Amino acid sequence: MDKVNIKKLAAELNLSAATVSRALRDSHEIGAATKARVMEMARKMNYVANPSASNLRSHKSKTIAVIVPEIANSFFSQAINGIEEIARAHNYHVLIYQTHENVEAENAFIRSLLSGRVDGILISIASGTSESRNYKDVLPVLPLIFFDRVCEDIEAIKITTNDYQSSYTATKHLIENGCKKIAYLKAIDHTPAGKNRIAGYVNALKDSEILFDERLMIDTRSEQENVELIKNLLQTQKPDGLIASIEELSLPCYYACRELSLKIPTDVKIISFSNLKTAGILNPSLTTIAQPAFEMGRTAAGILFKILNRKEVELNQTLVLDSELVVRDSTQNLY
Amino acid sequence: MDKVNIKKLAAELNLSAATVSRALRDSHEIGAATKARVMEMARKMNYVANPSASNLRSHKSKTIAVIVPEIANSFFSQAINGIEEIARAHNYHVLIYQTHENVEAENAFIRSLLSGRVDGILISIASGTSESRNYKDVLPVLPLIFFDRVCEDIEAIKITTNDYQSSYTATKHLIENGCKKIAYLKAIDHTPAGKNRIAGYVNALKDSEILFDERLMIDTRSEQENVELIKNLLQTQKPDGLIASIEELSLPCYYACRELSLKIPTDVKIISFSNLKTAGILNPSLTTIAQPAFEMGRTAAGILFKILNRKEVELNQTLVLDSELVVRDSTQNLY
DNA sequence: CTGTTAGCGCCTTCAG
DNA sequence: CTGAAGGCGCTAACAG
Numbered sequence: 259m260d261k262v263n264i265k266k267l268a269a270e271l272n273l274s275a276a277t278v279s280r281a282l283r284d285s286h287e288i289g290a291a292t293k294a295r296v297m298e299m300a301r302k303m304n305y306v307a308n309p310s311a312s313n314l315r316s317h318k319s320k321t322i323a324v325i326v327p328e329i330a331n332s333f334f335s336q337a338i339n340g341i342e343e344i345a346r347a348h349n350y351h352v353l354i355y356q357t358h359e360n361v362e363a364e365n366a367f368i369r370s371l372l373s374g375r376v377d378g379i380l381i382s383i384a385s386g387t388s389e390s391r392n393y394k395d396v397l398p399v400l401p402l403i404f405f406d407r408v409c410e411d412i413e414a415i416k417i418t419t420n421d422y423q424s425s426y427t428a429t430k431h432l433i434e435n436g437c438k439k440i441a442y443l444k445a446i447d448h449t450p451a452g453k454n455r456i457a458g459y460v461n462a463l464k465d466s467e468i469l470f471d472e473r474l475m476i477d478t479r480s481e482q483e484n485v486e487l488i489k490n491l492l493q494t495q496k497p498d499g500l501i502a503s504i505e506e507l508s509l510p511c512y513y514a515c516r517e518l519s520l521k522i523p524t525d526v527k528i529i530s531f532s533n534l535k536t537a538g539i540l541n542p543s544l545t546t547i548a549q550p551a552f553e554m555g556r557t558a559a560g561i562l563f564k565i566l567n568r569k570e571v572e573l574n575q576t577l578v579l580d581s582e583l584v585v586r587d588s589t590q591n592l593y
Numbered sequence: 594m595d596k597v598n599i600k601k602l603a604a605e606l607n608l609s610a611a612t613v614s615r616a617l618r619d620s621h622e623i624g625a626a627t628k629a630r631v632m633e634m635a636r637k638m639n640y641v642a643n644p645s646a647s648n649l650r651s652h653k654s655k656t657i658a659v660i661v662p663e664i665a666n667s668f669f670s671q672a673i674n675g676i677e678e679i680a681r682a683h684n685y686h687v688l689i690y691q692t693h694e695n696v697e698a699e700n701a702f703i704r705s706l707l708s709g710r711v712d713g714i715l716i717s718i719a720s721g722t723s724e725s726r727n728y729k730d731v732l733p734v735l736p737l738i739f740f741d742r743v744c745e746d747i748e749a750i751k752i753t754t755n756d757y758q759s760s761y762t763a764t765k766h767l768i769e770n771g772c773k774k775i776a777y778l779k780a781i782d783h784t785p786a787g788k789n790r791i792a793g794y795v796n797a798l799k800d801s802e803i804l805f806d807e808r809l810m811i812d813t814r815s816e817q818e819n820v821e822l823i824k825n826l827l828q829t830q831k832p833d834g835l836i837a838s839i840e841e842l843s844l845p846c847y848y849a850c851r852e853l854s855l856k857i858p859t860d861v862k863i864i865s866f867s868n869l870k871t872a873g874i875l876n877p878s879l880t881t882i883a884q885p886a887f888e889m890g891r892t893a894a895g896i897l898f899k900i901l902n903r904k905e906v907e908l909n910q911t912l913v914l915d916s917e918l919v920v921r922d923s924t925q926n927l928y
Numbered sequence: 929c930t931g932t933t934a935g936c937g938c939c940t941t942c943a944g
Numbered sequence: 945c946t947g948a949a950g951g952c953g954c955t956a957a958c959a960g
Contacts, residue, residue: 263953274931279955287929306708310648311953314936319645321688329677330887335670342664342691351710353656354689356677373641375686552665598937609947614939622945646937649952932959937952944947 262305271299282307313374321351322562323371325364325381327407329356333533333551334382337405340555341380348563350377357384365392372399378562380555382407385449401565405558406551410450413574417558421451424547424581425458428501428529431545431583433466437499437527441474441491443484443511445504455503455531471495481510488514492526502530508544535584545586550579597638606634617642648709656686657897658706660699660716662742664691668868668886669717672740675890676715683898685712692719700727707734713897715890717742720784736900740893741886745785748909752893756786759882759916760793763836763864766880768801770924772834772862776809776826778819778846780839790838790866806830816845823849827861834924837865843879862924866916880924885914 264282268275273296281288281296299305313319324341326334338354345352353376357364364384371379378401381393390412396402397414408416432440442459446452456475463470476491478484488510491497502508508530512522520526532546557577564571599617603610608631616623616631634640648654659676661669673689680687688711692699699719706714713736716728725747731737732749743751767775777794781787791810798805811826813819823845826832837843843865847857855861867881892912899906 264955265953275953276932276955277930279953280930283955289929292929306704308649308708308953309710310645310654311936312955313645314643314649314938315953315955317936328674330667330671330674332665332667332670335667335673336665338670338689339663339665339691342689346691352689354673354677354687356674356681369639370641372639373643375644599939600937610937611939611948612946615946618939624945627945643937646952647939649954650937650939652952930960932957934955934957936954936956939950939952941950942948944945 262303263308264305267296267299267303267305270303271296317374319351319375319377320349321353321376322559323353323355323367323376323379325355325357325367325379325383327357327359327382327384329354331533333406333549336533336535336551337382337555337558340552340557341559342555344556344559344563348566350563359384359386361386361389368392368396372396376400377566379403380405380558380562383409401562403558403562405554406549408576415561415571415573416576417554417561418576418578419451419549419554420578420580421454422458422461424531424549425455425501425503426462427458427581427583428531428547429459429462430466431585432499432501432527432529433462433468435527437497438468439471439474439495439497440468440499440501441476441495441497442501443488443503443507444475444477445507447477447503452503459501478507478510481506484510485513485517489518492518492520498526500526500528502528505530505532505534508532508546512544529583531581532584535582546584548582548584550581553579597640598643599640602631602634602638602640605638606631652709654686654710654712655684656688656711657894658688658690658702658711658714660690660692660702660714660718662692662694662717662719664689666868668741668884671868671886672717672890672893675887675892676894677890679891679894679898683901685898694719694721696721696724703727703731707731711735712901714738715740715893715897718744736897738893738897740889741884743911750896750906750908751911752889752896753911753913754786754884754889755913755915756789757793757796759866759884760790760836760838761797762793762916762918763866763882764794764797765801766918766920766924767834767836767862767864768797768803770862772832773803774806774809774830774832775803775834775836776811776830776832777836778823778838778842779810779812780842782812782838787838794836813842813845816841819845820848820852824853827853827855833861835861835863837863840865840867840869843867843881847879858922858924864918864924867919880921881919883917883919885916888914 264275264278268278278296281293322345324338329335342352355367361384380403382405390409393402393409393412403415405417408418429440447456460470473495474497476487492514500511502511511528515522515526522528529545532548535548561571599610599613603613613631616628657680659673664670677687690702696719715738717740725744728737728744728747738750740752743753764775782791795805808830809832811822827849835846837846846863850857850861857863864880867883896906
């Protein structure tokens with residue numbers, strides 16, 4: 259049936275397989291007339307090159323891999339969206355792997371990709387990953403670019419968000435909208451991202467000459483407990499602004515306010531970090547710091563293709579993208 | 594460096610390449626002792642089989658393709674999540690393609706996949722696609738399974754959601770919570786899904802002996818216009834329940850109620866179809882009919898692997914999955 | 929500008 | 945149970 263290969267094409271055209279191959283790859287050493295003839299016959303015969311054969315010979319898979327903790331996480335799905343778009347423009351294919359935060363799985367994926375299946379890897383590492391050895395083994399063999407969840411102790415290309423700036427902006431926004439006592443709900447504060455967010459908050463206060471009060475910065479736990487923690491915070495400290503340092507903290511804020519009959523944003527204004535640009539749309543009372551997932555995907559992929567196309571690329575750089583403040587009525591009184 | 598191939602492995606072991614190959618593939622005609630020896634050396638030498646070579650020879654790519662309109666759409670990203678999970682369990686790789694609803698792109702993807710790059714395809718078709726010819730060309734060559742956005746006029750395996758049942762359940766839920774005048778906001782009513790949703794609504798009313806009033810069923814347009822349309826509906830018809838037949842209609846409902854100072858759920862109860870199970874978490878006042886995206890991905894992939902493993906599969910079946918009613922305080926008064 | 933030759937790395941006969 | 949030989953479809957190197 260369909261087994262049209264380059265030989266049959268060549269036979270049909272009274273040419274050698276090599277010539278046909280060259281014509282199809284648009285080589286400069288083939289005449290325009292011949293190329294046209296070949297192209298037309300290829301279309302007519304429904305010829306599609308066998309990628310395995312061509313990879314085997316040329317050592318180019320025209321494929322890249324994306325490794326993320328979770329596809330359905332909106333942040334990563336948006337990033338993949340950006341990656342796919344760039345890959346498409348380069349006529350590349352995209353393989354997807356999710357680690358579910360499992361370091362073993364991540365290593366297995368990486369190892370299996372060292373066999374020539376892909377020309378490059380984009381990775382957002384599993385949170386448990388500390389061993390940078392696995393990544394170091396890859397670097398000499400295959401371009402490997404980190405995005406969002408980057409590996410710290412390794413010299414490589416990394417794309418991250420500007421957590422410090424995001425948090426600073428969020429805090430400033432609340433201050434500019436009249437908040438005097440802004441509380442900060444901590445989370446993931448052992449990660450670089452978490453630390454930077456805290457620093458942004460603290461420095462924004464300082465720059466506005468508001469005294470940092472550590473009673474306004476509380477630790478968080480499970481969703482159930484958080485509602486109580488936040489209620490307690492609201493009652494004892496009476497803040498007029500809340501910063502939820504991760505998306506998961508926004509709902510407890512909402513519930514706590516509701517249980518205390520505090521009106522948002524009249525009594526308390528809320529800003530939440532979020533992976534979802536639409537979070538504020540789904541919940542109209544939620545202002546968010548939306549992470550630039552799509553742009554991150556595009557950027558990471560863009561750099562990878564520069565490398566694959568042998569462009570000059572600084573191989574030990576960290577690119578920092580800014581988040582976007584999406585304002586809803588949780589911080590500004592609309593009437 | 595790493596170019597350790599089967600020959601080098603064989604040389605190291607004083608065996609022939611053929612024997613090593615068989616041992617690695619766990620062939621029954623190799624002694625257990627030899628197998629163990631080979632396996633260990635393979636691990637020691639960091640041997641990874643070259644997939645191109647083995648595909649070329651064996652005509653198995655160990656890869657499947659997923660074609661969807663948009664990755665970042667939460668429905669599809671969840672579906673992909675499910676697909677990846679099943680693929681993983683079968684040691685398969687997953688290629689992702691997004692069409693952005695572009696039929697040309699979709700055809701190009703499909704054509705390019707006919708070359709042996711993948712062993713099967715899972716597809717959710719672009720909305721503009723009507724030509725079933727392209728798909729028909731694939732079926733004899735490669736397993737092709739439709740999910741969610743299926744092609745109607747073709748004999749193939751299809752997985753869909755139960756739009757009729759979902760809508761029926763939603764309507765019944767509102768009725769059970771005291772609604773007497775339930776309005777229905779139409780959308781995508783030219784698609785099978787849209788039609789079935791309307792039918793579910795109408796029949797649920799009928800079964801509860803509520804007269805269907807066509808003034809309660811309105812067409813929708815852009816988000817801006819929808820707020821006005823819904824406001825008008827609320828003012829002239831005074832419904833006590835609203836059904837948003839797609840996710841994008843939920844926010845206009847919210848805004849319209851707010852502008853008219855109608856309390857949710859006291860004055861009006863709302864249910865929205867949604868791709869996002871978490872929609873009701875992000876927006877606590879929103880009850881949703883959540884589509885079973887993850888399950889759909891798992892199901893579609895499961896059937897594909899049955900086919901790939903030569904299990905008996907009915908090749909012209911349509912599987913219908915149920916949506917899930919996720920209740921929040923938009924329909925039930927909590928205090 | 930085109931043809932011939934020789935593999936890429938693996939798997940699958942066919943012989944032992 | 946193991947080895948030797950050949951070829952999957954394509955492309956790179958070398959000739960003309």
